[in-house]
Structures are given as structure tokens and as C-alpha cells.
Amino acid sequence: MPRKPRTPCTIPGCPELTSGGRCPTHEREANRTRVTPGGSSYGRRWPRVRAAYLYAHPWCVLCGRTANVADHFPVSRRELAARGVVNPDAFECLRPLCTTCHNRETAKHQPGGWAAEKAPKAPPF
Structure with missing residues (x-):
């Protein structure tokens, strides 16, 4: 069965192909800038x-x-x-x-x- 073709990273100008969303490099950057990695600015409580x-x-x-x-x-x-x-x-x-x-x-x-x-x-x- 054919697979879906990989798409470019959603960050403009990034040539990396992904299975959807950001490439691993840009995903790490986004997690570093997030207030609580993997969460929201509201916090864990x-x-x-x-x-x-x-x-x-x-x-x-x-x-x-x-x-x-x-x-x-x-x-x-x-x-x-x-x-x-x-x-x-x-x-x-x-x-x-x-x-x-x-x-x-x-x-x-x-x-x-x-x-x-x-x-x-x-x-x-």
C-alpha cells in the first residue's frame, strides 16, 4: 500500500521533510521557548x-x-x-x-x- 509523501517542515524556509508538523530541530526550539515544555502557560495545576x-x-x-x-x-x-x-x-x-x-x-x-x-x-x- 502506498504511503503518504512527507511534507516540508511548517517553519517557513526550512527544507526538512517530516511526516507532519515541525522538523525535530524546530520542535526542540519550540519546546525550549514554551513556558512549561509539553504544557501550557497556565502550568500543571x-x-x-x-x-x-x-x-x-x-x-x-x-x-x-x-x-x-x-x-x-x-x-x-x-x-x-x-x-x-x-x-x-x-x-x-x-x-x-x-x-x-x-x-x-x-x-x-x-x-x-x-x-x-x-x-x-x-x-x-
């Missing part, structure tokens, strides 16, 4: 904190459906850390949301990415 919070608060506060996202509110986790909050993952800094409401709220309050690039620029006055 976050999955337990999130699970405990959603167990204690099972319903979305906006629509009443089953919550599956522990959203930092009223400001983001990054802003809480910048303000010097000792524990930005404390229950009083979170709110339970369903995925639909979380995506809508994030798009509304943290516009970026494609939405920011396609938004019409205001004329300078």
Missing part, C-alpha cells in the same frame, strides 16, 4: 483547578447550559498576573461558561487574529 471549579459550578452563567470552560473574568489571566495577583486561578477570578458563550465573549472582548486584520481601519483625524 490548572487542569485540577479547572476540574474542581466546573464540578462546583456546573452551569453556564450566561445561558444555563452545561459549563465546560472556566473563564477568567472580568479580566484575563494575563492581566491578573500583570497586576500582581498572587493566585489568578482563584475561584473568585473565574466564571463557568459553555463553549458557545465562551467563544462569543472572547470574540467580543478580546478581538484579534483574523478579525483584527480584516476590520476596517478608522481614518486618522
Whole structure:
């Protein structure tokens, strides 16, 4: 049975062929620059904190459906850390949301990415 041809590394300009994604060299570089290698910037405690919070608060506060996202509110986790909050993952800094409401709220309050690039620029006055 024929195999799928190997594709180039996803880093622009890298000629290495891979079975998908980055080449081993660029994967090592990405892991070195990551806050917690193999994890996220939230750290190792976050999955337990999130699970405990959603167990204690099972319903979305906006629509009443089953919550599956522990959203930092009223400001983001990054802003809480910048303000010097000792524990930005404390229950009083979170709110339970369903995925639909979380995506809508994030798009509304943290516009970026494609939405920011396609938004019409205001004329300078």
C-alpha cells in the first residue's frame, strides 16, 4: 500500500521533510521557548483547578447550559498576573461558561487574529 509523501517542515524556509508538523530541530526550539515544555502557560495545576471549579459550578452563567470552560473574568489571566495577583486561578477570578458563550465573549472582548486584520481601519483625524 502506498504511503503518504512527507511534507516540508511548517517553519517557513526550512527544507526538512517530516511526516507532519515541525522538523525535530524546530520542535526542540519550540519546546525550549514554551513556558512549561509539553504544557501550557497556565502550568500543571490548572487542569485540577479547572476540574474542581466546573464540578462546583456546573452551569453556564450566561445561558444555563452545561459549563465546560472556566473563564477568567472580568479580566484575563494575563492581566491578573500583570497586576500582581498572587493566585489568578482563584475561584473568585473565574466564571463557568459553555463553549458557545465562551467563544462569543472572547470574540467580543478580546478581538484579534483574523478579525483584527480584516476590520476596517478608522481614518486618522
